Amino acid sequence: MKTRDAVSLISKIKEKTSRFILTEMAAQGIHDLATSHGDIIYALYNHQRLTMAEIAKNIRKDKSTVTALVDKLVRTGYVAKERDATDSRILHVALTPKGEALQPIFENISQRLLDTFYTGVTDDEKNELLRILIKIHDNF
Template sequence: MNSKDIISLISKIRESANGFIIKEMEKYGVIGLGTSHGDIIFALLKNEKLTMKELAEKIDKDKSTVTALVDKLIKQGYVEKTRDTEDNRVVFVSLTSVGRELKPMFDLISKDLMTVVYKNISKDEEEDLFKILKKIKNNF
């Protein structure tokens, strides 16, 4: 393998993983959401509410992109925005009850994805891979 192929390979892995996630969500009847929408829901499943800025940092997207993603999730009934009672300029995003109902689906899809990703890979290889990929990310 040519070392220059690493970025192409990472890109193909990401594409395959995203396709897997979308297909699995569709099996559960969640249609029309991309993986970036899933990133937001996943972040909110871990945190009861987040500001738009915190959400942007957690999913590593710019604030304007997050605003567009959140707006779509609001239209689909998964999240809601509320203003901070102490500082009206601060907007929080949180899951609705419909959004919280997605947790079991997200847990299953995450488990299934990890099963596919680490199939035929030892624990040591998994740890080495993570360390190397983290180094590559930090290089940027």
């Protein structure tokens, strides 16, 4: 396989996984989120609340992008922002009950995505794929 073919294939896999996630969310009645919002919501499932800088670091996006994504999540009622009690420059972000209610839906979608992704792939192949992907990631 040529390098250009591999890059094209990676791009197509990313596109198909995004489409899969959006289709699954729509089937669950979730029409107001993009896949990038899911990164923030997932990070907040693992932490009770995070600062904007912590979210940016956690999801590996710049702070201005995170600000725009969080603002939409606030408008749609999935998260709330709160100023730090000791430093008003710091904003904390936490899930609302509406955002927390997405957790079982997101976990189900994630499991179905992984099941689809790994159909016909052996455990040895999964381990090898992960090893190679980590190596490529570390190159950057």
